[in-house]
Amino acid sequence: MRQIILASSSPRRRELLEKAGVHFQVMPSQEEEHIEKKEPAQIVENLSWQKAASVASKTGQDVIVIGSDTLVAYEGRVLGKPRDAEEAVETLKLLQGNTHQVYTGVTVIVRDKEEEITKTFSRRTDVTFYPVDEKEIRDYVATGDPMDKAGSYDIRGDFSVYIKEIYGDYNNVVGLPVSMLFWEMKQLGINLRGEK
Numbered sequence: 243m244r245q246i247i248l249a250s251s252s253p254r255r256r257e258l259l260e261k262a263g264v265h266f267q268v269m270p271s272q273e274e275e276h277i278e279k280k281e282p283a284q285i286v287e288n289l290s291w292q293k294a295a296s297v298a299s300k301t302g303q304d305v306i307v308i309g310s311d312t313l314v315a316y317e318g319r320v321l322g323k324p325r326d327a328e329e330a331v332e333t334l335k336l337l338q339g340n341t342h343q344v345y346t347g348v349t350v351i352v353r354d355k356e357e358e359i360t361k362t363f364s365r366r367t368d369v370t371f372y373p374v375d376e377k378e379i380r381d382y383v384a385t386g387d388p389m390d391k392a393g394s395y396d397i398r399g400d401f402s403v404y405i406k407e408i409y410g411d412y413n414n415v416v417g418l419p420v421s422m423l424f425w426e427m428k429q430l431g432i433n434l435r436g437e438k
Contacts, residue, residue, distance in 0.1 A: 246306045246434065249293045249296070254417040258413055271296040271309070275293070294349040295351065305352075306432070308349075312347075314345075322392055331380055333388075333394040344367045345366050348365075348422070367414045368409040369397070
């Protein structure tokens with residue numbers, strides 16, 4: 243059986259794969275990422291490929307390497323992880339009362355004795371927040387929860403009470419579109435639950 247490797251240290255992605263019944267190991271990429279594209283979908287696809295390719299280059303044969311990257315975009319502006327609390331506040335002030343997009347890119351590299359297959363795709367989910375006042379935003383930022391999250395919020399955290407609606411895959415916002423991953427692997431004849 244092929245070994246499955248998650249090329250990410252994200253506890254949210256790890257949890258999603260575990261809940262899906264996938265047996266895997268975690269081996270985060272140690273390479274510095276470089277944004278080489280401009281469109282959000284292309285950025286996350288390229289960054290997911292960089293992560294997966296970096297880890298795959300350090301493994302042997304009979305492996306499946308899954309790389310992923312998530313970003314938030316609003317009116318064409320890419321919003322990554324905040325550098326500090328004030329940037330988190332400004333990001334959430336921008337997003338409150340509006341609809342933004344969450345993009346997650348995934349690259350899967352399948353290596354066996356005969357060949358290497360690379361599959362890259364991305365998913366978009368629209369998220370709309372109710373209006374949120376500045377005190378509510380600052381109280382949330384003070385918890386520290388948004389500091390390692392794209393867009394400065396965790397959809398499963400305290401800020402979720404301000405979500406008005408989601409159009410698309412909820413797991414995509416968490417950090418990995420699991421159903422799409424399973425579907426794309428099925429097209430390659432791979433059952434991720436069947437690999438150990």
